[in-house]
Amino acid sequence: MRTTRVVHSPTTSNGRPQKALAGPALVCALLAFSFAFLPLGKANAEASNSPQTSNNPLKQLTLEQLGNVEVTTVSKEPEEVWKTSSAVYVITNEQIARSGVTSIPEALRLAPGVEVARIDSNKWSIGIRGFGSRLSRDVLVLIDGRTVYNTLLAGTYWEVQNVMLQDVDRIEVIRGPGATIWGPNALNGVINIITKSSKDTQGWIANAGGGNVDEGFLNVRYGGSRGNNFHYRVYGLAFDRGPEYHSDGNNYDSWRNIQGGFRTDFAMDAQNSFTVEGDIYDEGAGETVTATTYAPPYSQIFRGTELLSGGNILARWERVQGEAKDFQLQAFYDRTDRREPNFADYRNTVDVDFLDRFPLPRQEIEWGLGARASTGTNPTIVSGLYFTPKTRTDELFTGFVQDDVQIVPDRLDLTLGTKLLKTNYTGLEFEPTVRVLWTPTQKQTVWAAFTRALRTPSDAERAFHLLGLVGIEPNGTPFFARFDPNPNFKSERLNGYELGYRRMLGERVYFDLAAFYNDYKDLFSENLIGPPFLEPSPPPPHLLLPAEFGNGLEGTTRGVEFAPAVQVIKMWRLGASYSFLQMEIRKRPGSLDVGTAPIVEGSSPRHQLTADSWFDFTKAFNLDLTYRYVSALSALKIDDYSTADAQFVWRLNSHYRLSVVGRNLLQPYHYEFASDPGPNVGIRRAVYGQITWER
Numbered sequence: 001m002r003t004t005r006v007v008h009s010p011t012t013s014n015g016r017p018q019k020a021l022a023g024p025a026l027v028c029a030l031l032a033f034s035f036a037f038l039p040l041g042k043a044n045a046e047a048s049n050s051p052q053t054s055n056n057p058l059k060q061l062t063l064e065q066l067g068n069v070e071v072t073t074v075s076k077e078p079e080e081v082w083k084t085s086s087a088v089y090v091i092t093n094e095q096i097a098r099s100g101v102t103s104i105p106e107a108l109r110l111a112p113g114v115e116v117a118r119i120d121s122n123k124w125s126i127g128i129r130g131f132g133s134r135l136s137r138d139v140l141v142l143i144d145g146r147t148v149y150n151t152l153l154a155g156t157y158w159e160v161q162n163v164m165l166q167d168v169d170r171i172e173v174i175r176g177p178g179a180t181i182w183g184p185n186a187l188n189g190v191i192n193i194i195t196k197s198s199k200d201t202q203g204w205i206a207n208a209g210g211g212n213v214d215e216g217f218l219n220v221r222y223g224g225s226r227g228n229n230f231h232y233r234v235y236g237l238a239f240d241r242g243p244e245y246h247s248d249g250n251n252y253d254s255w256r257n258i259q260g261g262f263r264t265d266f267a268m269d270a271q272n273s274f275t276v277e278g279d280i281y282d283e284g285a286g287e288t289v290t291a292t293t294y295a296p297p298y299s300q301i302f303r304g305t306e307l308l309s310g311g312n313i314l315a316r317w318e319r320v321q322g323e324a325k326d327f328q329l330q331a332f333y334d335r336t337d338r339r340e341p342n343f344a345d346y347r348n349t350v351d352v353d354f355l356d357r358f359p360l361p362r363q364e365i366e367w368g369l370g371a372r373a374s375t376g377t378n379p380t381i382v383s384g385l386y387f388t389p390k391t392r393t394d395e396l397f398t399g400f401v402q403d404d405v406q407i408v409p410d411r412l413d414l415t416l417g418t419k420l421l422k423t424n425y426t427g428l429e430f431e432p433t434v435r436v437l438w439t440p441t442q443k444q445t446v447w448a449a450f451t452r453a454l455r456t457p458s459d460a461e462r463a464f465h466l467l468g469l470v471g472i473e474p475n476g477t478p479f480f481a482r483f484d485p486n487p488n489f490k491s492e493r494l495n496g497y498e499l500g501y502r503r504m505l506g507e508r509v510y511f512d513l514a515a516f517y518n519d520y521k522d523l524f525s526e527n528l529i530g531p532p533f534l535e536p537s538p539p540p541p542h543l544l545l546p547a548e549f550g551n552g553l554e555g556t557t558r559g560v561e562f563a564p565a566v567q568v569i570k571m572w573r574l575g576a577s578y579s580f581l582q583m584e585i586r587k588r589p590g591s592l593d594v595g596t597a598p599i600v601e602g603s604s605p606r607h608q609l610t611a612d613s614w615f616d617f618t619k620a621f622n623l624d625l626t627y628r629y630v631s632a633l634s635a636l637k638i639d640d641y642s643t644a645d646a647q648f649v650w651r652l653n654s655h656y657r658l659s660v661v662g663r664n665l666l667q668p669y670h671y672e673f674a675s676d677p678g679p680n681v682g683i684r685r686a687v688y689g690q691i692t693w694e695r
Contacts, residue, residue, distance in 0.1 A: 071172050072194070076181055076328075076355050077366065085415060085435035085447035086178070087113070087500055087514040089563065091171040093196075098614055098624040100647035100661035102165070102214055102239075102688075104193060105158050109628065112561040112577035113175040113514075114189075115604055117630075117638075117673035120681040121213075121244045122159045122255035122285040125673045128175050128189030129516060130557045130583050130604045132673075137524075138455055138492075140178065140186035143193045144277065145353075146314050146332045149185050151374050151394040152345055154458035157338075159285050160308050161193075162259055164219050164235045166205055169196040175561065176516060177496045179431035179453035180417045183370070183398045187455045187494050188518075195277075198223055198231040198265045204695045211661075211688025215240045232264040243286070245669040245682030252286045252303040253681065273318050280311035290677050291342045292384035292467045294538045298478050299469040301677050304341035311335050324364050327356040342382050349374040362406040366417075370398040376459070383538070384467030388485065392463060395424040396456075413437040425457040426491060443504035451498075454491040461489035461524070461549045470545065477534075479543040483526070486548040493521045511564035518557045523585070523600075525552030525593035552591030553600070557583045571616040579608040602635025620651045636674040642666055655695055662687045 070078040074086045081088060089111045101107045105124040109116045115132045117125040126136040135155020141148050143163065148156055171193050178190035201223040210216040217239035225231045238258040243251035261279035268274065285306040292299045314332035321327075334349040355368040375393045380386040402417030418432040433451040440446070463485050470479040500514040527550035535544040559581040566574045585601040587593050609629040616622040626645040632638060643666045651657040662685075664670065669682035 069170075071170075072192070074172075074174065074178075074181070076368070077326075077357055082439065082442070082445050082502065083413075083437065084445075085413070085437040085449055085500075087175040087498060087512075087516070087561065089113075089173045089175070089512070091173065093166075093168055093170060096165055096168060096171075098622075098647065099612070099626060100624070100645055100659070100663065102217065104161055104163065104165075104171070107165070107168075107171060108173070108191065109610065110577075111171075111173040111175075112512075112563045112608075112610075113559075113579045114173060115608065115630075117633075118244075118683050119673045119675055120287075121241050121253040123253075123287070124158045125603075126156075126158065127604060128173075128191075129518065129559060130581055131188060131600065132604050137458075138185070138187040139189045139191060140182050141191045141193075142182075144195055144275075144314065145192070145316070145330060146312065146334070147182075147351065147372075148334075150336075150347075151458050152347070152376055152378070153460045154185070154455070157308075159255070159306075160281065160283060160310065160336075162237070162257055162281065163193060163195065163279075164221060164237050166207070166219065167195045167201055167221060167233070167235065169194050169200075175514065176449070176498050177431075177433075177451040177453035177494060179451060180400060180402065180419045180433040183400075183419050183421055183431070184396070184423070184429075184454050184456040184491070187453045187492065195263065197275075198233045198263045199225075201233045202231070205693070207690050207692035209688055209690025211686060213242050213244070213684055213686035214688045215242045217690075229267045230264070231266075232262065234260070234262045236260040245684050247679050247682070250288070250303060252288050254286045255284070257281065257283045271320050275316045275318075276314070278311065278313035281309060283308040287340065288675075288677060289340065289342045291382040292469050292480070293382055294384070294467075294478075294480075294540070294542065298472075298480075302341040306341075307337075307339040309337045324357060324359040327354070329354050340381075343385050344379050344381055345376055346378075347374060347376040362409070364404040365401070366404075367401040368399065370396070372396040384465075386465050387459060387463045388465065389463070392459060393424070394459065397422045411439055421454075421456070423456050425462050425489075429454055429456075429491060445500070445502040447498075447500045449496075449498045451494075451496045453494045453496060455494075456491045457489045461486055464549075470543075473543065477541065477543055479532070479545070481545040481547055483547045483549060486550060489549060490522055490551055492523050492551070495519045508567045509564065510566075511562065513560070513562050515560045516558065520556065520585075521554050521588075522551035523553035523555065525550045525587075525591060525596050527552050527592040528594055529592065547594070550592065552587055552593040553585055553597055554588045555583065555585035555597070555601070557581060573614045574612070575614075576611045577609070581606055599635045603633055605631040605633060605640075607631040622649050623647070624649075630672070633673070638671050638673060638680075641670045641672070643670060655693055657692050657694075658689070659692070660687070660689045 069081055069090055071081060071088055071090060072078055074084045074088055091107055091110045095110050096107050099110060105116055105126060108114050113129055115127045119125055125132045125134055128139050131138045135153055137155040141156045148161055174190040178186040182190055204222050206220045208218045219237045221233055221235035223233035241255040243253045259281035263277035266274045287306055288301060288303045291302055312332060312334040316330040318328050319326060331352045336347040338345040351372040353370040357366045373393055373395055377391045378387040398419060398421045400419040405414045407414055415435040418430055420430055422428050431453055435449040438446045466483040468481045470481050473479055497517045502512050504510050528547050530546045532543050532545045535542055561579045563577040568574060581604060583601045585597045587597055612626040614624050624647040629642045632640040643664045645663045647659060647661045649657055649659045664683055664685050669684045671680050672683055675681050
């Protein structure tokens with residue numbers, strides 16, 4: 001466990017300044033060249049057809065066709081991007097492949113409005129429209145519809161969300177509340193990682209490689225079939241990742257993983273289809289933590305390895321009964337074993353979800369029910385961090401109904417809906433939404449929405465004891481601050497207002513614009529609940545400052561997100577995204593918060609900019625360039641930074657391709673987020689090569 005520092009000058013381990021490589025200048029020059037000559041595209045330029053061999057249908061789509069891609073995260077039913085009244089961005093398999101990323105968190109940098117900051121080699125801070133944190137507590141994350149949100153500490157452990165990237169069909173990112181469809185904890189957004197049907201992953205694929213940070217990796221997958229209706233795939237992956245840059249030389253954050261899994265898809269007939277999939281993994285992730293105890297020396301820093309293992313299995317039945325008439329029944333089981341140097345969590349989660357859709361005249365009704373039980377056991381590793389009782393079951397019961405009304409067919413739609421939910425920590429609560437969608441032409445969309453969303457209490461607020469050392473008094477008496485469970489902690493609340501516009505200009509230019517205003521109440525705070533007092537037990541006698549986690553903050557966020565893409569000529573595509581965020585977080589009247597508001601407000605960047613260039617020299621060679629700028633995190637003393645990535649791919653023939661990838665090329669290392677305990681970890685310049693075989 002980590003909670004949340006001065007930027008060091010770039011030096012080697014022996015203190016001498018590092019020399020910059022020639023590559024960064026070349027990357028910047030090529031990106032500048034790309035944008036400087038943007039107007040050179042011809043009016044009759046053809047859309048890009050990537051020469052990469054793949055059975056992913058998105059690979060061959062033009063920009064216009066990408067606007068017609070069907071997404072499922074907005075309503076749990078397929079609908080075209082043009083017809084969605086949400087700020088949805090689809091990260092395609094092609095984007096992932098051409099970016100050269102090796103993990104899901106790094107791929108999320110491709111979406112506007114998503115803030116991704118690497119903490120060390122195996123940990124990230126991720127947020128949507130603010131509130132970035134180690135566990136992304138206000139963002140609901142799913143893999144093929146299976147939620148990976150952990151109710152223990154409210155959030156997602158990104159280091160165990162590993163998938164074979166070649167099998168990812170797309171990542172659908174909803175910026176803004178997705179609560180009406182997905183329920184609690186989708187306060188600021190939803191990230192749904194969707195893998196390909198096994199029908200689309202037939203045959204063999206294997207790739208292997210390594211470099212200075214990604215020291216070695218191997219991915220293997222085989223897909224087969226039995227007749228025309230039953231398809232399957234099995235996969236295995238493994239990697240070893242080295243530490244990032246540590247100014248004190250304590251390279252504790254190495255990371256290794258081995259994982260395997262399968263997926264089957266069975267079409268019994270034209271109406272009924274079944275999916276069964278599962279994964280199993282074992283990891284070791286280095287970390288450093290602070291352990292506080294009542295016994296001397298009271299507070300220590302431990303460097304150790306998180307021992308992480310687990311598995312899951314999911315089954316889904318889909319039945320099509322007619323036009324806009326179908327239902328889905330899904331269930332999954334997830335097992336997690338997590339052992340860190342200062343705490344442990346052994347958890348079993350069972351989830352069942354039902355969805356039904358049927359048409360009425362000029363309307364479409366969706367409704368559903370869900371239930372989840374997550375039982376966790378948390379043995380005490382150090383006396384300053386424990387849960388009571390040791391074993392607990394978190395429960396969630398949900399229901400939702402949504403009505404999509406065609407006010408003017410194919411032009412103006414009104415969507416009304418609400419989610420009802422109850423947890424073991426709350427009574428019945430509501431998450432309503434109102435959405436309007438106007439499509440004046442087939443290539444234009446204007447939409448507006450209001451949503452009320454909740455982040456429900458977790459074990460971290462209702463069952464958690466956390467001890468911290470304030471200092472040692474002159475007479476030798478230790479002075480502690482202790483956060484005890486707060487039985488009155490209630491749900492964080494959001495009223496969100498959004499406005500968006502999408503447009504296709506001709507056949508070569510596409511852009512997506514969204515603006516938002518969010519009003520938050522009852523936000524998480526750290527509250528003092530009394531003056532210090534002498535506590536005799538447990539011994540030795542010590543001074544104690546009593547505290548608890550409360551709902552003492554409120555505030556607003558507002559911003560805009562802009563994502564254009566241009567097909568300049570057949571062989572050259574440019575893309576970009578820009579996000580602006582303004583946060584105003586404050587103590588609510590009567591709050592006892594000790595100063596959390598400035599930290600929350602100053603832990604997200606105000607400006608983010610990404611620009612990328614895909615250039616296919618021939619069918620055998622292509623060069624992909626990416627530039628990123630992220631503004632400063634004032635509360636964490638993290639400076640703004642710019643960096644760039646580059647990937648060169650050479651296809652030797654229809655079965656083999658080689659690629660060389662450079663990441664974070666503009667400096668030897670840079671800082672993206674604060675480490676606790678420090679010092680902060682620098683993210684290193686990295687280069688790796690890989691070979692891919694496909695048959």
